[in-house]
Amino acid sequence: MTPPLQPLLHDLVGVVLAPTSVLSDAGGQIRPGVGVQGVFRADARVLSRAELRLDGRELEPIAHAPDGPHGARFVGLARWLGDPGPDPTVRVDRLRHLDGDGLTEEIVVRSTAAVPVRALLTVDLACDLAPIEVLKSGGSAPSLPAEAGPDGLTWQAGGTTVTVTGEDAAVADGALRWPIDLPPGGTATLRWHLLVEDPKAVVAAPAGPLPWSRPEVTAGDHRLTRLLERSLDDLQALRLTEAGDPDGTFIGAGVPWFLTLFGRDSLWAARMMLPLGTDLAASTLRVLARRQGTRDDPASGEAPGKIMHELRRHEFHLAGNGLRLPAAYYGTVDATMLWVILLHEAWRWGLPPERVEPLLPHLEAALGWLAESADPDGDGFVEYRDTSGRGLSNQGWKDSGDAVRFHDGRRATAPIALVEVQGYAYQAAVGGADLLEAFGRPGAQRWREHAARLAERFRAAFWVDGPLGAHPALALDAAKRPVDSLTSNIGHLLGTGLLTAAESAQVAAVLATPEMSGGFGLRTMSTTDAGFSPLSYHCGSIWAHDTAIVLSGLAETGHGAPAARLADGLLGAAEAFGYRLPELYGGDERTLLGRPVPYPAACSPQAWSAAASVAILRAVLGLHPDVPNGRLEVRPLPGLPFGPVTARGLRIAGATIDVSLDATGTAKVSGLPADIAVVAA
Missing domain, CATH: 2.70.98.40 (Glycoside hydrolase, family 65, N-terminal domain)
Known part of the structure; x- marks a missing residue:
């Protein structure tokens, strides 16, 4: 049967x-x-x-x-x-x-x-x-x-x-x-x-106006404007609050399976939407801080300082695979660090100090989790293992049971230290140190030293030689062996600070190969790996948010051409899907059908897929604010790959700003507060 x-x-x-x-x-x-x-x-x-x-x-x-x-x-x-x-x-x-x-x-x-x-x-x-x-x-x-x-x-x-x-x-x-x-x-x-x-x-419709701006965008490539319009409609429709907290707005993860609070998804969506203001980030941080872990509970995965994974009205039981998640489930290895990173980035985008300060005790608790519970064997890497026997066996963003595979197709055994998680840990440690120092709290030097040691250990343990060249492994398995498949996960390291400039260039080079970037975006796994399948959930498909994260990192580290190619792939997919990017789609070659093959069980609309449109816009414009230090660096993608672009109604430090790229690629910014200077690359 x-x-x-x-x-x-x-x-x-x-x-x-x-x-x-x-x-x-x-x-x-x-x-x-x-x-x-x-x-x-x-x-x-x-x-x-x-x-x-x-x-x-x-x-x-x-x-x-x-x-x-x-x-x-x-x-x-x-x-x-x-x-x-x-x-x-x-x-x-x-x-x-x-x-x-x-x-x-x-x-x-x-x-x-x-x-x-x-x-x-x-x-x-x-x-x-x-x-x-x-x-x-x-x-x-x-x-x-x-x-x-x-x-x-x-x-x-x-x-x-x-x-x-x-x-x-x-x-x-x-x-x-x-x-x-x-x-x-x-x-x-x-x-x-x-x-x-x-x-x-446990969730309800929010009260009050949108906690972000709705910019007016024109672009030489009309796909970009159409994607933004549809995506902003969907993001508006995905707003939620917890029942009883009408002002605590966050973005529900996706329709139909995940229309609730998801730590990772809601954090990434808020982070991608920072060019539209910091209010969504502030409320998302506050909602998750209120449910931050306070005790050790193997059944739910809760630990002191840990940020929750998902919230349901009752136990979430998927028949046939033994998965039984409690109503408040903490089985995520990355949400805690993503919470710290969002707080730091929101501060840089201009979240006022009086809204940052109440969250600092939660920041210290999250860093405490990173120092202790995140590394149970003390080897210096953040890792996970489901000890309940009923939770998620993989606890990164690629959380399906077969997501972590060696180049020859074998599955890795837990505990597993994922590659992108080490990048998040480095970025959270450095960003956390910046916040502690800026607000006169102790511990900044400790966390900078922690980040430096992590980078040294990572460099020694993770790099492997693959068919397309040297690259970081997907993970370390229980025996500390590198899981040597080539995956999109390594692109999440770009912009975290964990890699040197030369290492970033090597990562960019392998990600730009046809084996990784030959579809409508970035494949989750290279076509050279034995586990690759274009319709595998995490081993060959293309995820819009994953591609957007990586193209953002490529743009930030100066690799404009592969960033533009990935953005073009997402825009091509968006056109095929009526400008509502689904959760994921097939990783086939662009030439196979001339349009992406649907992944038939993908959520749509989906939070971080919709928010990817804002991430593309930010990468095209090249906006890098540092409000505490009075700077806005502008580094547009070179060559105007999507033509002249104008965005009216973005927000930095609470001010409404306009940004334009003219036909020569020259950027112009207006509306900035007087104490913030534009710094061209």
């Missing part, structure tokens, strides 16, 4: 306004028992069926498109109605919009027929309140009994109440029903509404 498989997502149409999201087919239908179609609120499916029919027949879908940041429009035909002949004369537009409490759908039936049109329109409904992890495991849940009212249906279970009402609708047999009677050329507009009451949800 074939075990249940995770549902495919690539051909579904998503609409999101966190914590609510909708996944339907291309015609707008939500079909029962078909994968993960449905309306979701936080971690539960609150509507498992919403099928529209005219006279018991389904429409023929012909088009769909976004309708604003939180909506979609579906167009279908009823060719059996209206005038005979080849041209359709009865069309139905289905407009779906999310609001703070649920969903509204408007159904517009238009006739251009010369004869009257009469029909019965029905919307069949069901609710199962299936937990998201059950659906991710390929499972399902039975439909709940519905209580019928005069104009709608209600379902209740576990404290959650789901209500659907139809304006002027009759209710029968689990469906809303409207008679349609159109004169020649007539139109009818019908509406139904979904309302969800879920007092046990």
